[in-house]
Every structure is written in C-alpha cells, then in structure tokens.
Amino acid sequence: MTAGPAIAVEGLTKYYGPVIGIEDLSFDVGRGEVYGFLGANGAGKTTTIRLLLDLLRPSRGRAAVLGVDCHRQSLAARRLIGYLPGDLPIYPDLSAREYLTYLSGLDDRPVPRDYLEHLLRRFDVSALDQRRRLREQSHGMKQKIGIIQALMMRPAVAILDEPTAGLDPMMAQAFRETIADLKAAGDTTVFLSSHVLAEVESTCDRIGVVRGGRLVTSGTIEDIKRNTTRRVTITFADGAPPLVTDVRGPLGPLFARIDGRPIHDVVVEPFRLEDYVARFYGEGTP
Amino acid sequence: MRALLVRSLAQARYAILGSFFLLAGFQLIIIGQAAEIQRTQSFGRVAELLPAFLQRGLGSRAMLMATFKGTVAFGYFHPVVCLMVCVLAMYVATEPAHEIESGLVDLELARSVPRHRLLTRSLLLSALTVVGAAVFMAAGTWMGTRAFDAPMSEMPSAATRAKLLINLSATAACFLSFALLVAVLSNRWVTAFTTTALAAIVLYLVDFVAIGWPPMRAVSWISPFHYYPALSVVAGESGLGGNVAILAGASGACIAAAYWRFSRRDL
Numbered sequence: 334m335t336a337g338p339a340i341a342v343e344g345l346t347k348y349y350g351p352v353i354g355i356e357d358l359s360f361d362v363g364r365g366e367v368y369g370f371l372g373a374n375g376a377g378k379t380t381t382i383r384l385l386l387d388l389l390r391p392s393r394g395r396a397a398v399l400g401v402d403c404h405r406q407s408l409a410a411r412r413l414i415g416y417l418p419g420d421l422p423i424y425p426d427l428s429a430r431e432y433l434t435y436l437s438g439l440d441d442r443p444v445p446r447d448y449l450e451h452l453l454r455r456f457d458v459s460a461l462d463q464r465r466r467l468r469e470q471s472h473g474m475k476q477k478i479g480i481i482q483a484l485m486m487r488p489a490v491a492i493l494d495e496p497t498a499g500l501d502p503m504m505a506q507a508f509r510e511t512i513a514d515l516k517a518a519g520d521t522t523v524f525l526s527s528h529v530l531a532e533v534e535s536t537c538d539r540i541g542v543v544r545g546g547r548l549v550t551s552g553t554i555e556d557i558k559r560n561t562t563r564r565v566t567i568t569f570a571d572g573a574p575p576l577v578t579d580v581r582g583p584l585g586p587l588f589a590r591i592d593g594r595p596i597h598d599v600v601v602e603p604f605r606l607e608d609y610v611a612r613f614y615g616e617g618t619p
Numbered sequence: 620m621r622a623l624l625v626r627s628l629a630q631a632r633y634a635i636l637g638s639f640f641l642l643a644g645f646q647l648i649i650i651g652q653a654a655e656i657q658r659t660q661s662f663g664r665v666a667e668l669l670p671a672f673l674q675r676g677l678g679s680r681a682m683l684m685a686t687f688k689g690t691v692a693f694g695y696f697h698p699v700v701c702l703m704v705c706v707l708a709m710y711v712a713t714e715p716a717h718e719i720e721s722g723l724v725d726l727e728l729a730r731s732v733p734r735h736r737l738l739t740r741s742l743l744l745s746a747l748t749v750v751g752a753a754v755f756m757a758a759g760t761w762m763g764t765r766a767f768d769a770p771m772s773e774m775p776s777a778a779t780r781a782k783l784l785i786n787l788s789a790t791a792a793c794f795l796s797f798a799l800l801v802a803v804l805s806n807r808w809v810t811a812f813t814t815t816a817l818a819a820i821v822l823y824l825v826d827f828v829a830i831g832w833p834p835m836r837a838v839s840w841i842s843p844f845h846y847y848p849a850l851s852v853v854a855g856e857s858g859l860g861g862n863v864a865i866l867a868g869a870s871g872a873c874i875a876a877a878y879w880r881f882s883r884r885d886l
Contacts, residue, residue, distance in 0.1 A: 383725075383886075386725070386728065386729050387728070388724070388725060388728060388729075388885070388886040389885045389886070390883065390884075390885055408731050408733060409731075411728070411729060411730060411731045411732075412730075412731040414729060415729075416725070416726070416729035418722060418725050418726065418729075420722060421726075422721050422722035422723045422725065422726055424626070424630070424723070426629075426630075435622055435626055436726060436730070438621070438622035439622050439623070439727060439730045439732050440730040440731040440732060441731065442730075442731070482726075492729075
C-alpha cells in the first residue's frame with residue numbers, strides 16, 4: 334500500500350459491445366473520506382463499482398484501492414473492500430446469523446466479534462431476527478443484514494450501493510451514525526452510491542456525479558453549497574415590493590445594495606443537494 | 620473453499636441424496652427382477668423378446684441381456700441410470716451460472732476469493748457426487764444380492780462391476796465438465812442446465828440409435844456414451860483404458876476451457 338488516495342480511478346472505460354458503460358472516468362477518493370457517487374439510473378455507477386471489484390474487466394484505464402490495482406492485484410484489492418450490492422442476493426434457506434457466518438468464512442479477514450455485535454445492536458437485529466431464515470425476513474431487515482456484512486470486518490474501503498433503500502427512518506439514522514463513527518475513526522473510506530440525496534448531503538464529504546458514463550461534476554458539499562445560487566426574498570417594512578434575487582456566496586453585498594431600507598423579513602431558501610444534482614441527471618447540458 | 624463446498628452441498632443435498640437412494644433402489648429392483656426371472660427360468664423368453672435391431676447391432680453380446688449376469692449388469696448402464704448420474708452431476712456443476720444469475724457471485728467475489736475457486740468447488744462437488752452415486756449403486760447391488768438371495772456364481776464379477784462403475788463415472792465426468800463450461804458461458808442457470816441436460820439425452824439417443832442404424836455410427840463418436848461400451852465390458856471384450864482416456868481427455872479440455880473463460884469474462 335502507498336500513501337496515495339483510497340480510491341484512484343484513471344481513464345476507466347468499459348464498453349458493453351457498442352454500448353458505453355463508462356468512458357474515461359477519472360476521480361480520486363481520499364483516505365477516510367465519505368464520497369457520494371451519484372447519477373441517474375444507467376449513468377454508470379454500478380459499472381464503476383463492479384470494475385472496482387474486478388467483477389467486470391475494463392476496456393481501458395485503471396482503478397486502484399489504496400494503491401492496489403483492482404484488476405492486476407484483484408485479490409489483494411478485494412481484501413481491502415467491504416461491499417453492499419444494490420440488490421442484496423441471499424440464500425433464502427439460511428438464517429441471518431448463518432448468512433453472516435458463511436460470508437465471513439469465505440476469506441481470511443477476521444471479523445471483530447465486538448464490532449459485529451455492536452452493528453447488530455445498532456441496526457436492531459435481535460437474537461430472534463438472527464435465527465430467522467432470510468426468506469422470512471422483511472426487505473428492510475435483509476438490507477440491514479447487507480449493511481452489516483459489508484462493514485463487519487471493518488474494511489479499509491466500504492463500497493455501498495443504495496445502502497438505505499428500504500430502511501425505515503430510524504434505521505436510516507442508524508446508518509448515518511455508523512458512517513459518522515467510521516469517519517470519526519478515520520480508518521475506513523466510504524464510497525456511497527445513492528439516490529437519497531438528503532442522506533448523501535448529510536453523510537458525504539464530497540460527491541461526484543456521472544452521466545452517460547462520464548464524470549460531469551465533483552466537489553465537496555461545502556464548496557457546492559458556497560458556489561450554488563440561493564433564492565433570497567426580502568420584504569420591506571415600508572411596503573415596497575419584495576426583492577427576489579439569486580445570490581451566490583455571502584449575503585453581505587446584497588444587504589449593502591439595499592442601503593439602509595427598513596427590512597421586514599429575509600427568507601433564504603435552504604441549499605438542497607437535490608436541486609443542484611438534478612441539473613446533471615438530464616440528458617441536456619447543465 | 621470449505622465454506623463454499625459446505626454451502627453448495629447444503630443447497631443440493633435433497634437432489635443428491637434423493638438421486639443416490641433412487642440409484643441404489645434401482646439396483647435392488649433390477650436384482651429382484653433378475654432373481655425372479657431366474658427362479659421361473661424365463662430367461663429364454665426374455666431372449667425372444669429382445670428387439671431384432673439390438674441383436675443385429677450387438678451381435679452375440681445382445682444375448683447377455685437374457686442372462687442373470689447381464690440383467691444385473693444392466694443396472695449399471697440402463698438409460699435411466701446413465702442419464703440420472705450424468706444429469707445429477709450436471710445439476711451440481713452448473714452452480715456457477717446460478718451464482719451469476721442470482722448475484723451471489725458479487726458477494727462471494729467481493730471478498731478475497733479467487734474466481735477459479737468457484738469452479739474448483741463445483742468441479743469437486745460434482746465429482747464427489749458421481750463417486751457417491753457409484754458407491755450407492757454398488758451398495759444397492761450388494762444389498763440386492765442379499766435381499767433376493769441372488770446366486771453369487773452368476774453375478775457379474777466384482778472386477779466387471781468396478782469397470783462398469785469407473786466407465787460410467789468417466790462418462791458422467793465428461794458431461795459434468797461440459798456442463799461446467801456451459802455454466803461459465805451462461806448468465807442463467809436454467810439455460811445452462813437445460814442445454815446440457817438435453818444435450819445428454821440427445822447424445823444418449825445418438826449412441827443408442829447407432830446400434831441399429833449404421834448411418835448414425837458416422838457421428839456416434841461425438842457421444843460420450845459411445846465410450847461406455849457396457850455390454851462389451853460385461854462380455855470381457857473391451858478394456859477400460861482407451862475409453863476412459865478419451866473421456867478424461869474430453870473432460871480435461873472442457874475444464875481447461877471453462878477455467879480460461881471464467882477468468883476472463885465479465886460477471
């Protein structure tokens with residue numbers, strides 16, 4: 334392992350025959366960072382994730398996890414990763430506990446028992462739930478088991494595809510707390526693909542948006558907030574028509590423009606990542 | 620590897636055990652039937668019932684079917700037995716296609732599991748299934764001889780029975796290797812399994828029809844069953860080495876192609 338980024342993707346390209354999966358995709362994810370990987374359906378998110386896991390073979394370009402090439406040193410790279418697929422496959426005849434035991438027995442990574450128990454408690458998976466067969470479990474419970482199996486060995490890089498799909502608000506909160514803990518500990522990098530943008534906004538340090546297999550924008554949530562226009566509505570006490578304007582950056586210059594007129598109220602529309610990202614989801618130029 | 624093997628075995632346990640007991644039961648029934656024909660001294664009438672095309676195609680070996688020895692040995696090359704052993708092995712060997720279709724391969728290979736391990740697991744388990752089937756068939760024969768008080772002097776010798784089982788196992792190994800190759804080329808288990816199961820039935824028929832219809836002999840060499848000349852083995856006219864070597868060679872080629880393809884394909 335080198336001291337480089339946790340995930341480095343350089344010119345990564347995958348064609349499915351004549352169809353572009355992703356093309357010349359390049360980005361880095363820093364160590365300990367929580368990175369939101371966004372895009373509309375079919376944009377190339379899952380293709381990217383499957384290339385990182387060496388389930389797909391790249392047409393060109395390379396990807397590395399903690400300096401380990403995802404294709405050439407596939408085994409070593411996968412030893413660093415915990416993965417939650419978007420659609421969790423199960424063995425219906427296994428109980429939750431047997432499923433976790435089976436998956437932990439597949440490779441040589443130890444599963445810290447106390448951490449596993451902590452995750453089971455946090456996601457409210459009771460002893461009874463652990464004994465029930467997966468075919469009898471709700472979608473939300475299966476999703477919780479999926480999150481636990483991805484994180485139970487405390488991977489250096491967690492790749493989570495739609496982690497909160499099907500979770501109730503309490504469990505979505507438990508997920509956010511888990512990510513916050515990992516971020517605080519600083520030893521796990523999280524690569525998160527999600528359509529729940531409020532969750533991305535609250536958990537991610539940085540985002541990247543893919544469209545048509547290409548990265549169309551990326552940046553930290555803070556930078557995006559700073560550089561995104563906000564709609565400000567100022568109503569005046571003297572009965573003058575309200576001022577409605579879009580402001581980028583601090584509000585000081587706007588107030589300077591008002592020049593001492595009596596303000597009755599100021600309404601600033603809160604930043605919504607959804608509004609920002611939606612521009613990149615369509616086919617047209619953002 | 621152990622975790623993968625145990626999981627696959629657990630998944631297929633009902634099909635495997637059910638088939639094992641059916642195969643053993645089949646031997647019991649066929650020995651019971653042979654003992655009854657022997658007791659009523661009806662093998663002469665059985666000879667009269669043999670189809671003419673079999674007598675033409677098999678020559679004097681056809682008459683073995685009308686003996687106690689031949690009837691007992693028939694339990695090891697009856698179409699139902701041959702196809703059951705081969706299809707069972709193919710059922711187990713096509714598991715990689717099921718893993719690809721269900722997405723389980725994503726979870727397994729997201730961990731530090733080498734790709735080839737999935738194939739090695741399926742190969743080992745299907746080979747063990749074939750060996751298990753042979754053991755249960757031998758056990759069925761052993762139980763049948765005791766249950767029906769069969770005349771040991773007229774039984775096919777232990778060496779002949781062992782040769783038949785080895786030859787049948789080699790034939791099944793050829794089919795399971797083919798199934799493994801088709802599984803790694805497929806994205807759907809049903810496609811892989813039905814393709815290979817139907818291929819086994821067609822290839823059996825090709826070899827069977829070739830007995831009575833000489834034009835079919837031009838292509839019957841492509842059927843693995845062609846290299847399981849059971850009646851010749853029972854008659855002591857055919858060695859084991861050459862046929863098993865051909866079947867092993869074909870199996871090896873399919874296995875090598877399966878490993879090569881699986882290491883390169885997108886999952």
